[in-house]
Amino acid sequence: MTDYKFSKQIKRFSVILIIIGAIGIAFGFYSAPSNVEEAKEIVANMSHDDHGGGHSDAGHGDGHSDDGHGASGHEYDHDKHVFHQLHNKPWAAIYVPALFFMMISLGVLAFYAIQRASQAGWSIVLYRLMEGITGYLLPGSIFVIIILAFSALKFNHLFIWMDPEVVAHDEIIRNKVGYLNIPFFFARAIIYITGWVLYRNISRRLSLEQDTNNDISIHKKLFKFSAGFLVFFLVSESMMSWDWIMSIDPHWFSTLFGWYVFAGMFVSGITTLALITIYLKSQNYLSFVNNSHIHDMAKFMFGVSIFWAYLWFSQFMLIWYSNIPEEVTYFITRIEDYNLLFFGMVVLNLIFPLIVLMNSDFKKTNFIVILTGIVIIIGHYLDVYNMIMPSAVGNMWSFGAAEIGGFLFFLGIFIYVVFKEISKAPILAKGDPFIEESKTFQYYNLD
Amino acid sequence: MSAKRLHVMFDDDDILLDAVKEIVKNKMYIHEVYTPFPVHGLDKAMKLKPTNISIATFIYGCIGFTVAVLMMYYIMIVDWPQDIGGKPSFTLIENIPSFVPIIFEMTVFFAAHLMVITFYMRSKLWPFKEAENPDPSTTDDKFLIDMESGSNLSKTKTMLKKMGAISIKEVKEESEK
Numbered sequence: 198m199t200d201y202k203f204s205k206q207i208k209r210f211s212v213i214l215i216i217i218g219a220i221g222i223a224f225g226f227y228s229a230p231s232n233v234e235e236a237k238e239i240v241a242n243m244s245h246d247d248h249g250g251g252h253s254d255a256g257h258g259d260g261h262s263d264d265g266h267g268a269s270g271h272e273y274d275h276d277k278h279v280f281h282q283l284h285n286k287p288w289a290a291i292y293v294p295a296l297f298f299m300m301i302s303l304g305v306l307a308f309y310a311i312q313r314a315s316q317a318g319w320s321i322v323l324y325r326l327m328e329g330i331t332g333y334l335l336p337g338s339i340f341v342i343i344i345l346a347f348s349a350l351k352f353n354h355l356f357i358w359m360d361p362e363v364v365a366h367d368e369i370i371r372n373k374v375g376y377l378n379i380p381f382f383f384a385r386a387i388i389y390i391t392g393w394v395l396y397r398n399i400s401r402r403l404s405l406e407q408d409t410n411n412d413i414s415i416h417k418k419l420f421k422f423s424a425g426f427l428v429f430f431l432v433s434e435s436m437m438s439w440d441w442i443m444s445i446d447p448h449w450f451s452t453l454f455g456w457y458v459f460a461g462m463f464v465s466g467i468t469t470l471a472l473i474t475i476y477l478k479s480q481n482y483l484s485f486v487n488n489s490h491i492h493d494m495a496k497f498m499f500g501v502s503i504f505w506a507y508l509w510f511s512q513f514m515l516i517w518y519s520n521i522p523e524e525v526t527y528f529i530t531r532i533e534d535y536n537l538l539f540f541g542m543v544v545l546n547l548i549f550p551l552i553v554l555m556n557s558d559f560k561k562t563n564f565i566v567i568l569t570g571i572v573i574i575i576g577h578y579l580d581v582y583n584m585i586m587p588s589a590v591g592n593m594w595s596f597g598a599a600e601i602g603g604f605l606f607f608l609g610i611f612i613y614v615v616f617k618e619i620s621k622a623p624i625l626a627k628g629d630p631f632i633e634e635s636k637t638f639q640y641y642n643l644d
Numbered sequence: 645m646s647a648k649r650l651h652v653m654f655d656d657d658d659i660l661l662d663a664v665k666e667i668v669k670n671k672m673y674i675h676e677v678y679t680p681f682p683v684h685g686l687d688k689a690m691k692l693k694p695t696n697i698s699i700a701t702f703i704y705g706c707i708g709f710t711v712a713v714l715m716m717y718y719i720m721i722v723d724w725p726q727d728i729g730g731k732p733s734f735t736l737i738e739n740i741p742s743f744v745p746i747i748f749e750m751t752v753f754f755a756a757h758l759m760v761i762t763f764y765m766r767s768k769l770w771p772f773k774e775a776e777n778p779d780p781s782t783t784d785d786k787f788l789i790d791m792e793s794g795s796n797l798s799k800t801k802t803m804l805k806k807m808g809a810i811s812i813k814e815v816k817e818e819s820e821k
Contacts, residue, residue, distance in 0.1 A: 510744060513741065514741045514742070514744065514745075517741050518729055518741070518742060520730060520731075555702070641685060
């Protein structure tokens, strides 16, 4: 057993991703219009889009073109609206992956806390990998906060409730000002991030301390901190999803949105953990990880994918059935303007893992876990894309330089930070009282 | 001396498992092992084929799914279309979201019930069936191997005693019928 060394290939690979991503993002910002005239020109050049005659009823538009028009004519308002959407596009394009990778890290942190709180026996050999992935939580949340701060400073128009002019003309948002106001919004964000990072650092420190110290009190402390963190996490994660995702559509609300976002981050976190485990095992670092561990992670991927779909459908069906206008616009936008993405995402996130990972033999086959894992990661990126984009850019969406660049940029940073963090500590949490159970873990049905 | 059928009793599952492995290694035939609770690894030790019940369950689930779709199609679209909550039932695809819970439940219902019924049939269990276990204490705290002794009876008996058998009983083949 050798401890992981931050390899040159990984470093080079992640730096290349960051550079390509940065170029893509820069190009996205460069090609975004800076005034209404330029936006009109871009729309006129879009031959595939019959945007001119139609009226976009994107969620974002509700505050604007319907309630917001005063002395100026509707024509002008519409152009301004399109300008805002195009202006938002590169911002939304980096906000989606920033949020996505931060949530992967957060999902793994929740998974880690569950393992600690339930004193699980099987997963101890993976603790150091989980701790490595949660190392991205602090930088990841800082990226998100920076983008939110740019929104608050009016560099973009992602969160329309941050614009006092919009709020003044919009009664629905005006009634929510007690919760949706900039100081309180950032105060909440800082509380969430402090809580998560605090738990992450405390558990990491205790876990490292355990390597040299056999005192059982460390194990008990970890248990208590984890159980406490899970309570904080459930509340803060739910509120985080309202603040950072749902409030982008300030008229709309869904009461199970927090759960839905949680299921998405949980499954993408576990999938990332499985991918990194298989990668490091192929590099001969994880001799103590056997196919029963892989099998267990694949079971989680399978189960949580179904759980995610259950919540996705519950949210959809209730809103579809009741058909209340302020609720149903959310899905009308997505089904009309994002049809392929909206339903394609369900195929990637439910149908594919359901069919492929149902077989027990497939769950222990590295190749199939990697294949399904990549599909799940792409699917959940599209899920976050579907949460943000329709409200931010309406039907002006595309996968251009900024979207792909943004994804690669944050992927590069994620890989760099995570592998760097894994290399900082021994690869096996050898001081844990259950470590032998984990090393010899054998699912009785596997050979 | 010809082969005899033996009922060998044990009082511990770990000892039983080792004994079963030893018996299989010596190429003696095991008819059945009776245990008060499921012993993990016993099927592997007896070299039993892996069960196919999961494949059967998948097929039952598919049947349930199909039945549910056809059922909802007939009830809600063909036979008696209703306008529920402003959602008139003209086509199946338009109303599929409201049928999904039913389709899901029917899939689970078919898969679960048919799986259990299949399991009972394969295990030859049905109402008023006489118990097959040769000794009632296997329902309490004892483990029993029903096996063929092989050609050398006394050698087998010594071996089993050494493995930790608490009693060995020879049974006549006729009484088994």
